[in-house]
Structures are given as structure tokens and as C-alpha cells.
Amino acid sequence: MTLSVIRSNRSLARPAEHTPSGILDLSAIDRIPVLRCNARTLHVFRHGGLEAAQVIRGALSRALVPYYPLAGRLKESNQGELQIDCCGEGAWFVEASANCTLDSVDYFNDVSSIPYDELLSDSVPKTDGMEPLVQMQVTQFTCGGFVVGLTFCHAICDGLGAAQFLNAVGEMARGLEHPSIAPVWHRDFFPLQSQLEDSTQSPNFPPPLPSYQLKHANIDISTDHISQLKQQFHESAGQTCSAFEIVAATFWRQRTRAVNFENKTEVKLVFFANCRQLLDPPLPKGFYGNCFFPVTITTSSEWLTQATMVDVVKLIQEAKSKLPFEFSEYINGDYARNGEDPFAPPLTYTTLFISEWGRLGFNQIDYGWGPPVHVVPIQGSSIIPVGIVGSLPLPNVGIRLMTWSVEEAHLQPFIHLMTTPI
Missing domain, CATH: 3.30.559.10 (Chloramphenicol acetyltransferase-like domain)
Structure with missing residues (x-):
């Protein structure tokens, strides 16, 4: 119909x-x-x-x-x-x-x-x-x-x-x-x-826009599978990790494998971290403006495809540990001295963005008839590789990774790698 x-x-x-x-x-x-x-x-x-x-x-x-x-x-x-x-x-x-x-x-x-x-x-x-x-x-x-x-x-x-x-x-x-x-x-x-x-008003001309068109794919992950991967990480590394870190590591690693970049290609993972608690004093409860900072991780495609899931989670955790220092530098204006804008990573096929929606609060909104069964983000761009970590539609329980991250030629290899048990 x-x-x-x-x-x-x-x-x-x-x-x-x-x-x-x-x-x-x-x-x-x-x-x-x-x-x-x-x-x-x-x-x-x-x-x-x-x-x-x-x-x-x-x-x-x-x-x-x-x-x-x-x-x-x-x-x-x-x-x-x-x-x-x-x-x-x-x-x-x-x-x-x-x-x-x-x-x-x-x-x-x-x-x-x-x-x-x-x-x-x-x-x-x-x-x-x-x-x-x-x-x-x-x-x-x-x-x-x-x-x-x-x-x-x-x-x-x-x-x-x-x-x-x-x-x-x-x-x-x-x-x-x-x-x-x-x-x-x-x-x-x-x-x-x-x-x-x-810095944010640089006179430099933007790079030419790429010609590829990114395709959509949902990857559904059960809570049991996430728990198994977190347990594997704990047994190997002797420390804990979050579900987001597991999903981000798997997504970045398997997408890189699916695309099959040339060796030594520089690849980046970017996600935005809430910084309300990093200010001194922290922002008051009820603040509803923008207060986040990009965590940017750079490595070679060769290392990423050969690394274990544990290795990649550790790399993500290491980058997150630097957030307080890097956000403080940004607040003080120090980052401008090196001529780089952290809010302007290269928008290319080698840069992957990932966003966590599960803890924002959209799934708890109730107008009087109960919370939503499904919250659907709408793709903002067909040329910026991105994944959004959300929840499975109710009554199912688990994580849904909503992706617009690969072009047609890489779609099936990506889905295959993401749905094959690690």
C-alpha cells in the first residue's frame, strides 16, 4: 500500500x-x-x-x-x-x-x-x-x-x-x-x-566534493553478542570497555577491510564527546546548548585491518583519555597555533564518523502514550561516511548500527564482515 x-x-x-x-x-x-x-x-x-x-x-x-x-x-x-x-x-x-x-x-x-x-x-x-x-x-x-x-x-x-x-x-x-x-x-x-x-573563518577554498554516493545498511547487534565481546576484551586486556567502544572498533575495522584501501593509507575515526563535565566548574544541569568536542583517531589502513578487536578498542580508549587535555587546549585557543581546526576533519572516504544516540534521551520521550518504538535519524549527507549507534525498535532489545558509510561496490563485503561472528 x-x-x-x-x-x-x-x-x-x-x-x-x-x-x-x-x-x-x-x-x-x-x-x-x-x-x-x-x-x-x-x-x-x-x-x-x-x-x-x-x-x-x-x-x-x-x-x-x-x-x-x-x-x-x-x-x-x-x-x-x-x-x-x-x-x-x-x-x-x-x-x-x-x-x-x-x-x-x-x-x-x-x-x-x-x-x-x-x-x-x-x-x-x-x-x-x-x-x-x-x-x-x-x-x-x-x-x-x-x-x-x-x-x-x-x-x-x-x-x-x-x-x-x-x-x-x-x-x-x-x-x-x-x-x-x-x-x-x-x-x-x-x-x-x-x-x-x-580559524573557523579560513579563506582557504573547500576541497572538491567527492562523486561517490554512500549506501545505507542497518546492522543489528544483540545484547548477548555485545556482552560476549566485552567479556573477551576484559579477559584479554584486564580492563572494562563500553558497548559503544566495541561497536565503534568493529565498525571501523570491518569497514576498512571491506573497502580494502591501499596499504599505508591514512584512515580516521571521528566521534563527538560530551564535554559538560570537563569544564571547571561543570556546566549546570539543564544546559541545552552545544558542548562537545571531536575525538579524532588516525592510523594506517594496514594496521587497522590486521589489528584485533582488542587492539582497536585500546586505541579508541587511549584517544578518549586525551579528551580533557585536548578540550582544555581548545577552550584556551591553543589549538589555533598549529593551524588545525579539530571541528573540520577531512570529509573524505578515508574518514569515518560515528555517533552514539542511545544515551541522548530520545527513546524516553513520552507525550502520554508511552515512549517511541523507533527513532530514525535522517541522513544529512550522501558523501560523509557515518554510522549512528541507536537502539533496536521496541519490543526488541539490542543495538542498531545505522550506517551510510560505503558506496555500492563495498556494500555487500561490508555487510558480510559486520554480520560474521568475530
Whole structure:
């Protein structure tokens, strides 16, 4: 059955009460150019009823009172610095209905067949060329379930911050008067460095874009298998490791084998680590801005393909142990002296990005009918090799590695290596 979606209402969800106005400065991390983009996700809920869209819209308006900056718009200062105009114009909200059940589309388990354009908001209004920072479409299915299609401005929140806000919307939908975690702006957690500004606005021309197109593959991993690999690591190394480290090591190693790079090719693994607790004092609970730093690991393809899983996990752990020092250097502006921007790793086939979603909080969002059965990230680029570590759709338990990391010629070797027991 072909999915057909009809949008019945489009409007701005403004804060339910009067909110402060004025201009707010963003942090130096918020203003990194690579974050000047939208993150898009689908959140699939098994139950809801006909009133789901109205309940969520009302809760969104109430949540925008304490989170009033999210009802504003991006602007640039006279010096070209990104700011928030707290104008209270609101979030964009679209109500829609589909002509089928969620079961008939398997709760969008097959990412390759999802009609994203039908499930994300459309006709988005602009103010002085700027879109709303939060855009949401709630699509009701004939079974009573619904899908929230979310578009979120990355310059305002990282994944933890976005999940914190959505959980607040869920609490408002369930009848709470105030969010259980009060939002904290606190974007001045380190002084702006002139050398940081100079580095992120380099006059160098970007490299030519590659011509390959990355293919999607889901790799499902049981908790039992993860436990076995963690036990193997403990027996060999005499120390513990995380599920993320196991998945990242396996993913990087097997992808490199599948691609079969020439010997001594330099390959990189990049992931972004939460740094809220690395500041002195740590950022307060409720902070919802961007506060992370890239962990970048470089080695040769020859070493990586010959290394054991234990070797690769150790390499990842060693890189993570340097995070406090490297983040401190970044805060102090010292990294600019070597001419390298840690937030601008080479976007080539030899660089693999991996992101952990399991602990962000998206899977706990509850608008009154229980948490989502499935949270689906939407590919941001067809040329940046990436994997996202999430959870299997409920009621299954385990890890789902959602990948867009290899081109067609390497897809089957990659899937074979990832699904063959180590």
C-alpha cells in the first residue's frame, strides 16, 4: 500500500505566555560553521489517538515559555556573529494524517523506503531569511499511532539539549506545570577567542566534493553478542570497555577491510564527546546548548585491518583519555597555533564518523502514550561516511548500527564482515 499523507493544518506554535525579548549571544561552539544546519529525525509512536497532534501542539507552546530562545530566530550581529533574536515568533507545527496503519509500513523499520518529505514539515515560513529553530509535523496513522517528524537547528542544541527540550514537551503533554529539569542558557561558559574566530573563518577554498554516493545498511547487534565481546576484551586486556567502544572498533575495522584501501593509507575515526563535565566548574544541569568536542583517531589502513578487536578498542580508549587535555587546549585557543581546526576533519572516504544516540534521551520521550518504538535519524549527507549507534525498535532489545558509510561496490563485503561472528 502506498503511503499518502494529507496535511490539514499549518501554524506557528507561539509561547503560551509572555516571554522575554531581546538578543542572546551564542557560545563559540554554537557558532562553529559546521553546526549551521538542521538535524532531522522521525519518532515513531505506537499509540496516540486522534487528539495526539493537538495535545503535542499545546505542550510545545507551554514548553516554549521556559525555553523561549527556541521560539526566536537566528540573526547575525554587525560583526557577523551568530545570535538569537528572542522575538517569540514560535515553532512551526504541522498536523497531518496518513491513509494506513504503522504496522503496514513496519513502523518504518526499513529506512531506505521512508518517504521523508511526507513526514517532515513543509511550507516553512521565513523571517528575514531565517526559518523557525524548531519545526515539527505530527502525522496520525489509522491505527491510532503517530510519527513526529522533527527538524531542529543544530546551532542551538546538541543531541542532549534537543532531547532535554523534547522531554520537557512530553512532560507538559502529560500535565506537568513545569519541566522536571529547568533549562539553563549559560552560553558564556568560555570566553570567545579571536584565534578561534579566525580559524573557523579560513579563506582557504573547500576541497572538491567527492562523486561517490554512500549506501545505507542497518546492522543489528544483540545484547548477548555485545556482552560476549566485552567479556573477551576484559579477559584479554584486564580492563572494562563500553558497548559503544566495541561497536565503534568493529565498525571501523570491518569497514576498512571491506573497502580494502591501499596499504599505508591514512584512515580516521571521528566521534563527538560530551564535554559538560570537563569544564571547571561543570556546566549546570539543564544546559541545552552545544558542548562537545571531536575525538579524532588516525592510523594506517594496514594496521587497522590486521589489528584485533582488542587492539582497536585500546586505541579508541587511549584517544578518549586525551579528551580533557585536548578540550582544555581548545577552550584556551591553543589549538589555533598549529593551524588545525579539530571541528573540520577531512570529509573524505578515508574518514569515518560515528555517533552514539542511545544515551541522548530520545527513546524516553513520552507525550502520554508511552515512549517511541523507533527513532530514525535522517541522513544529512550522501558523501560523509557515518554510522549512528541507536537502539533496536521496541519490543526488541539490542543495538542498531545505522550506517551510510560505503558506496555500492563495498556494500555487500561490508555487510558480510559486520554480520560474521568475530
